[in-house]
Amino acid sequence: MGKIIRQKKIHKAIVYLVLYLSLCFSGWYAARSAVVAVLGGTIFANDWIAFFVAGVSPLIIYVIATKLLSFPLKNTPYLPLDDMLYALPFFYIGASLVSGAFGILYYFVPIAYFWGNVIVPFVSLSAFFVWYLAFVCKSYVKNYNWKAIVMFFGRLYIVLALFIIGGGLLVEVLI
Amino acid sequence: MKKLFIVLIMICLAIMPFSSRVYALDGEPSTGGEADVQATEKFDEVTAEKIDALTKKLCNDEEFKDRTSFTDSIKTAAEGIAALFDGDAYDVEVSKFEHEFVLDQNYFQSDKRILASYNVVAKNKDFDKSKKTIVISTPYGNHYAAAFNNNGTGAAGAIYNSATVALTINLANAIASRDNKYNFVFALFSGTDEGNYGSDYFVKNFDLSTVMLVVNLEKLGGGDTYFYTDEGETEHGDFIAGFSASYDLKQFPEAGRVLLDFSTVDGLNYSHYAMMGDIAPFLSVGKSCLELIGGDFSGINNGDGVSGGNVVLISNTEYDTYDTLVELFPNYADKLSAIGGFLLDLTDDAQLASFCNGATDSYKVFTQSWIAYVICLGVIIILILVLILVTTKLEKKYPIPPPPKVKVAVFGKEYEDLKDNDIIMDLKFNDKDDNGKDDNNDNNVNPFDV
Numbered sequence: 001m002g003k004i005i006r007q008k009k010i011h012k013a014i015v016y017l018v019l020y021l022s023l024c025f026s027g028w029y030a031a032r033s034a035v036v037a038v039l040g041g042t043i044f045a046n047d048w049i050a051f052f053v054a055g056v057s058p059l060i061i062y063v064i065a066t067k068l069l070s071f072p073l074k075n076t077p078y079l080p081l082d083d084m085l086y087a088l089p090f091f092y093i094g095a096s097l098v099s100g101a102f103g104i105l106y107y108f109v110p111i112a113y114f115w116g117n118v119i120v121p122f123v124s125l126s127a128f129f130v131w132y133l134a135f136v137c138k139s140y141v142k143n144y145n146w147k148a149i150v151m152f153f154g155r156l157y158i159v160l161a162l163f164i165i166g167g168g169l170l171v172e173v174l175i
Numbered sequence: 176m177k178k179l180f181i182v183l184i185m186i187c188l189a190i191m192p193f194s195s196r197v198y199a200l201d202g203e204p205s206t207g208g209e210a211d212v213q214a215t216e217k218f219d220e221v222t223a224e225k226i227d228a229l230t231k232k233l234c235n236d237e238e239f240k241d242r243t244s245f246t247d248s249i250k251t252a253a254e255g256i257a258a259l260f261d262g263d264a265y266d267v268e269v270s271k272f273e274h275e276f277v278l279d280q281n282y283f284q285s286d287k288r289i290l291a292s293y294n295v296v297a298k299n300k301d302f303d304k305s306k307k308t309i310v311i312s313t314p315y316g317n318h319y320a321a322a323f324n325n326n327g328t329g330a331a332g333a334i335y336n337s338a339t340v341a342l343t344i345n346l347a348n349a350i351a352s353r354d355n356k357y358n359f360v361f362a363l364f365s366g367t368d369e370g371n372y373g374s375d376y377f378v379k380n381f382d383l384s385t386v387m388l389v390v391n392l393e394k395l396g397g398g399d400t401y402f403y404t405d406e407g408e409t410e411h412g413d414f415i416a417g418f419s420a421s422y423d424l425k426q427f428p429e430a431g432r433v434l435l436d437f438s439t440v441d442g443l444n445y446s447h448y449a450m451m452g453d454i455a456p457f458l459s460v461g462k463s464c465l466e467l468i469g470g471d472f473s474g475i476n477n478g479d480g481v482s483g484g485n486v487v488l489i490s491n492t493e494y495d496t497y498d499t500l501v502e503l504f505p506n507y508a509d510k511l512s513a514i515g516g517f518l519l520d521l522t523d524d525a526q527l528a529s530f531c532n533g534a535t536d537s538y539k540v541f542t543q544s545w546i547a548y549v550i551c552l553g554v555i556i557i558l559i560l561v562l563i564l565v566t567t568k569l570e571k572k573y574p575i576p577p578p579p580k581v582k583v584a585v586f587g588k589e590y591e592d593l594k595d596n597d598i599i600m601d602l603k604f605n606d607k608d609d610n611g612k613d614d615n616n617d618n619n620v621n622p623f624d625v
Contacts (some may be wrong), residue, residue, distance in 0.1 A: 031432055033434055036435070107430055110434055111538060114542045115550075122554065123554060144574065157558075161555050172279075
């Protein structure tokens with residue numbers, strides 16, 4: 001897999017299509033209740049609608065977030081930004097597939113959803129992000145720059161995670 | 176991968192005890208066996224003919240068909256329904272309750288109005304405080320007329336909930352004709368779809384100290400009949416599951432249940448179809464509950480039942496009339512009669528009291544998402560520590576190499592040592608520009624002038 005990513009053998013459009021499908025798989029269970037609330041509960045295709053709707057907003061957020069975060073780094077010397085942006089969706093797909101697998105668990109044991117829906121995506125995303133950083137360092141960066149790369153992107157991830165998790169906690173407590 | 180699969184299975188097994196118990200009751204009683212014979216005999220007391228006649232009356236008589244909650248017409252309907260109970264056996268009360276509604280709100284003003292609606296509560300006349308009490312409740316309001324900025328359906332609500340009201344009244348009168356081990360209270364609530372206001376008022380104002388079980392009946396007669404006791408495992412749920420074996424009970428498909436993103440039971444931040452009706456206020460105060468709800472809840476569906484191979488949903492629509500009910504579900508009254516028999520058997524069981532020990536709440540901690548967010552914050556702290564450790568280790572293991580030294584050679588490259596990486600540069604002063612002309616640019620400084 002590492003070789004395929006390094007040699008950029010798969011077209012970006014295909015990568016993004018697979019990313020969208022994996023996001024659909026990941027968010028499908030959570031989207032069911034929203035779809036039922038909007039469409040009612042008697043349309044046979046409700047689960048399919050929930051599946052395909054689930055991936056739309058995460059994909060848009062992903063595209064916007066990567067554009068926004070990569071823009072200031074565009075001219076950073078020694079930073080293989082294009083390679084990093086190409087590799088990122090592969091790891092996001094992995095994290096989404098793990099989250100989606102837990103969606104099947106929630107389907108059968110709905111009560112597991114409330115903790116699982118918060119903890120599983122975060123933990124799997126964190127694990128795949130660590131893997132992604134390791135891959136980027138080994139593939140594209142000289143070893144004496146590993147520290148700088150890990151420190152910069154590690155801090156960026158932690159700040160974003162604090163923002164999202166802290167915001168989620170505030171919403172849960174206040175509402 | 177194999178290890179991950181094993182971990183997933185372990186998690187599933189660990190969470191299983193917290194999953195709910197919901198079962199489905201077939202319209203037809205199973206054949207054979209002593210219990211079935213008893214049940215069939217009791218079905219005669221709540222006959223399909225009586226249920227059908229009363230359902231038709233509730234749907235078509237002017238007195239009953241407009242039961243829109245929080246409107247003037249529901250009082251007339253409530254008084255009419257109160258008169259249907261056996262007056263010799265029950266003290267029947269039409270109790271008024273009020274709620275302040277915000278009917279029209281915008282940035283500058285809000286139109287708040289206090290509106291009244293009515294419950295019908297029938298309590299057996301020989302009510303004995305030393306006995307346990309069973310409350311049998313059902314919503315009786317409909318959406319016939321316009322209210323709360325919503326257009327009325329113009330339908331009396333046959334499947335939701337005239338047929339079930341007919342069952343409840345027939346059941347009350349059948350129970351009155353026998354010697355009972357328990358007290359009985361029949362409560363018909365209005366304001367259910369508006370926010371369980373009728374049942375909420377009842378819970379706050381009725382003495383529930385002797386109540387051991389609340390049975391709420393809803394939307395029965397169309398599809399399968401499901402029963403639900405609580406989100407966690409309950410003793411009375413297990414008892415009812417075993418007790419009802421002779422009625423060919425089928426388990427409700429818990430898998431695929433849709434969790435709706437609003438709260439009806441205190442302490443739970445979600446709802447689903449089986450818990451969001453008038454059972455919710457009783458669950459909130461910890462009473463043992465039994466919800467009997469009809470329909471088709473397979474997968475994501477919220478249908479009234481399957482007719483002609485299709486899941487149909489007519490409740491709360493203009494099609495929810497007696498004629499449509501009979502057309503879509505011709506054997507609805509037989510199903511209700513079977514449910515009546517089941518309830519007659521259940522409420523006559525001496526053992527029932529020992530299993531009704533209240534609602535469970537041990538599972539509620541697993542529904543609080545804020546705890547999960549706190550766990551994630553803990554993970555972030557671990558990530559910060561890992562980041563510090565990893566970067567420190569990387570710094571030691573792969574130090575940044577010193578930049579190559581730049582030596583200025585005055586006399587040329589003959590001093591360059593090929594064994595080290597030092598670079599020898601020849602710096603020459605050039606006072607000519609690229610075209611070979613004199614360059615008067617002040618930036619062109621002769622280094623030897625420094």
